[in-house]
Amino acid sequence: MPADLAVIGLGQLGLPLARAAVAAGIPTLGYESGDPAPLAPADLRRMLSKGFLPTDDPAGLGRVRTAVICAPTPRGADGGLDLGQVTAAARVLAARMRPHTTVILESPVHPGTTEGHLRAVLEEGSGLRAGRDFHLAYSPSRVDPGNRDHGPANTPKVIGGLTPACTESAAAFYGRITDRVVRARGLREAETVQLLETNFRHVNIALVNEMAVLCHDLGVDLWDVIRCAETKPFGFQAFRPGPGVGGHGVPQDLSGHRVRPLRMVELAQQVNQQMPRYVVQRAATLLNEHGKSARGARVLLLGVTYKPDHADQQGTPAREIAVRLMELGATVSYHDPLVPSWSVLDRPVPRADSLYEAAAAADLTILLQPHRTYDLQGLSVKAQLLLDTQGVTPTGAAHRL
Template sequence: MGEKLVVVGQGYVGLPLAMRAVAAGFDVVGVDVDERRVKRLNAAESYVEDVGDGALAAAHRSGRYVVGADYGAAEGFDVCVITVPTPLRDGVPDLRHIAAAGEAVAPLLRRGAAVVLESTTYPGTTEEYLLPLLEEGSGLRAPEDFHLGYSPERIDPGNGHWRLENTPKVVSGIDAASLERIRAFYARLVDQVVPVSSPQVAELCKLLENTFRHVNIALVNELSIFAQQLGIDVWEAIDAASTKPFGYMRFTPGPGVGGHCLPIDPSYLSWKVKRSLGHNFQFVELANDINRHMPDQVVRRLGLALNRSRKPVNGSRVLALGLAYKKNAGDCRESPAIDVVRGLRKLGADVRAADPHVDSFLLPPGVEVVAFSERELAEADAVVVLTDHDCFDYALVQRASAFVLDTRNRCRGPNVERL
């Protein structure tokens, strides 16, 4: 038998990790508390865009992948990786899922086993929060009896180039032996492992990566508002700036930030700084404020455009193209596009939405889901491009629509206004 790996959480982070580990020869036990997910996984039906149904079926056929909603098959594991969500609740980090995973894993710990946390969180979580849970529930002590560390996930759902195996993996441990154990584990799964000196460094690394993106997106979002008011094409300016081969990285405006990371992770860092040091992390808080209000800005711009045509938002038909939080993905939870739709609905607009990637049951009530078609484009008083899926024909969008508010820079024409 191969080494037994338990992956707690079978979402966009845990499922690709499980599949990669199966391919590397591990006996993998996937655990997910969502029984609907477990049912789909056992039917070889993937809900994660980076894992195809075929890969899932092959993992089942290998006999080295089992999945369940409990920890019945997890006993005797060699390595356990925790990839559960870490949301915010009332602006405060919500570690309930980590606590539940830690409490469930602890009684199964045995000497020499390793536990790795991958969930994004504030510096200190691994050693100050998870470690006591594991020790109390197992009766063992780390690092004497078991290994513990942190490795931030770097999954970019839908990215066909940068996948788990070719993205450098930052790893850490609570001591040298833990670090080596965890380094050796990930070296079997990825091309490059990057060891750092402590879990707190690794935890901060992840927050730095996403905070960097968050504040730069906020910069161009605010710039797009002022550029429009000044009568300057911000997209042309961005294209021109992008020709500089050094000292510049391209970021583009949009209807806000969404997904599992950007709206949340920087707030973990801000919360930690405030709680530990008593200071406000002003960059993060300003970026939060700007990005949080971008959906309102899109609604305002659409209202002004309709007003120029002597049409109120109330009663106008608006076709929203794309509701997922990112291009070519299917998850619309934490999506700014959903906030735009809610804002338009609140003002009385008749909103219809086209997004073949998104399950309709995730959408707000009162939003009619339609197929992308020339007829839907032509019958709308306004079309708003919110998520620029490649499946949409943008030449048709420009040609068939009376007016287009394009928040993603995919359309051109006299009837198109770009964010």
Template sequence: MSEKLVVVGQGYVGLPLAVRAVQAGFRVVGVDVDEWRVKRLNAGESYVEDVTDEALAAAHRTGRYLASADVADAAGFDVCVITVPTPLREGVPDLSHIGSAGRSIAPFLRPGATVVLESTTYPGTTEEYLRPILEEGSGLSAPGDFFLGYSPERIDPGNPRWRLENTPKVVSGVDEASLARVRAFYEAVVEQVVPVSAPQVAELCKLLENTFRHVNIALVNELSVFARQLGIDVWEAIDAASTKPFGYMRFTPGPGVGGHCLPIDPSYLSWKVKRTLGHNFRFVELANDVNDHMPAHVVGRLTLALNDRRRAVNGSRVLLLGLSYKKNAGDCRESPALDVARRLRRLGADVRAADPHVDLALVPEGVALAEPSRAELAAADAVVILTDHDSFDYGLVQRESAFVFDTRNRCRGPNVERL
């Protein structure tokens, strides 16, 4: 009989893992506290863009996938992977979802079973926080009775090239035996695993990856502000720098950072450094400051541009193109575009938004959804490109709009102003 895998959390990380594990031959139970999610999954409806309805239906047809809100369905698992959110609460890491997941599965933990944490968190969480919860709830010990490890998720929603199965997977364990078990599990579902010596290394690895992006995005965002004031085209400078074949990686400015990772994960690292060492992680704090202020900067630039055209923001009709936090993806939670929309609404603008990927329930109150049609573009006093989905017709946008404020460098012309 195939091994039983329990994946706690059926979001953008947990559901792709569950479906991929079914394809690899595991019997999978996807546990989620959200009964709405569970009903949709068992009806064959995916709400995660990296898992199609067809892939979910194929998983169901094997008879080896079940979504459940009842943790009792985890009984008898061989491997359990925890993929729950780790938000910030008033600047402090909130591990309550990890704690709840650990306490819920601990009574079903058997000798010889393996537990892996994938949720992004600060170094030490697996061994110092999760392990005691599992040991107390099960009466077992790790290492010794069960195997425990950490493997950071590397899901990039909407990326057609780098998917779960072909993205190298960093793995770790609390001892050599745990590492061997964790490694064996992931080798069954992904093409390449990268073992490291300890969970703290793997936890830091994830934070390093996202802090690297966060800091470099902040760098080009601040450059875009200063380049404008200096009369220099920052996009041309970035294009030129990108021709260097070594020692440089291209990052581009935008209205800020969003999503589940970049606004949050670096703060986990700075919190750990401050709490443990008593030092400020100045790079992260500076990056947070720059990126947090970009939505206000975008609104300020738009205000000046409208003023140059003898228009006030109050009463102007503004069409926003893109609300999600990244290109060709649908998640707009923590999106800087939403911050821009809310700021414009508070200033009295008539705000409309076009985004073919976004869930209607997440659109801010007072923002009307619209199609970027010829008539809608022509009726707007300003069109603001916030997320450059490939489905938008940028030629049409440029031709039909009276004024375009482009934060993503997709349009050119006398009626276009770029960030």
């Protein structure tokens, strides 16, 4: 069965799209020039049986009706988004693209990138003209790994095209996957939706992280404050503090893009980047209050991924926390059911085989990510000293952030 869709880039963004497409009955070619994101064998077999074809051969890209570019755009050395992998994907596609193809970009980019950069690469490599010979659109990815309530089918998809016809062509494709398609006015509007959604998350996390520090200084139970505040049926959305902000959605302040930077986003980045340091500070204080020094202390880190129940370590604050603890002279070990081995500064960190034995032996246990498999009640009983950075342990069972 010939593929109808090509997903270019089988990473954090592309793999969920490919999975959703084949589940909707769309034969899908998954192109990845490097190593794809890890996929459980059973999940891969299920996708293959429904028409999924993973490949590193770009020849098939010229035989699909729709191509979605999901290449990563990591933060570059200058702090901006690195478009290198998007550009490479576009060149591979352009060399094989046929007329009437619908090309959609889902990678996080600054407003204006799809028209100002991607369009030029595609037109130069294909000899075709966007809006006349092929459709060009942008759709912000709304992937939330591990979310059991919201997946591609019930998460509305925003579409913005170079022309109205481009928008409708992209909308027709996504309408086969999701229950609702939302049409933006154009490319820049769709790109800016992604900008707003990502920055909304970081700014609100920064606010509640600052509240965590303030409430600790005041002797106020922030977790109870949030519990009460979230009963307000309007004008409030609950966010919770944590040891830092990880994940693939990096905040964007548009510095260096000939526009006024978003000062609130800059400040939010500063606040969130301080949280690993604050966790270590709290850890050292707790040890001191219990007659122990951070130097020589045995510290166990629980959950070193960037979010619960998900193996991805992109941007995890656990790494910086481990480094800072080691700099204080602590002996650091970890436990994570999803991470069989872990290294910091190119040095392997010892992995605890028995969670409760390790917690009982450690001078301090720091809960970073509350994976579903953790028995928090049992953990709070076994641990000598427990710092809960997520506020999930039973009230009074641990020291909370």
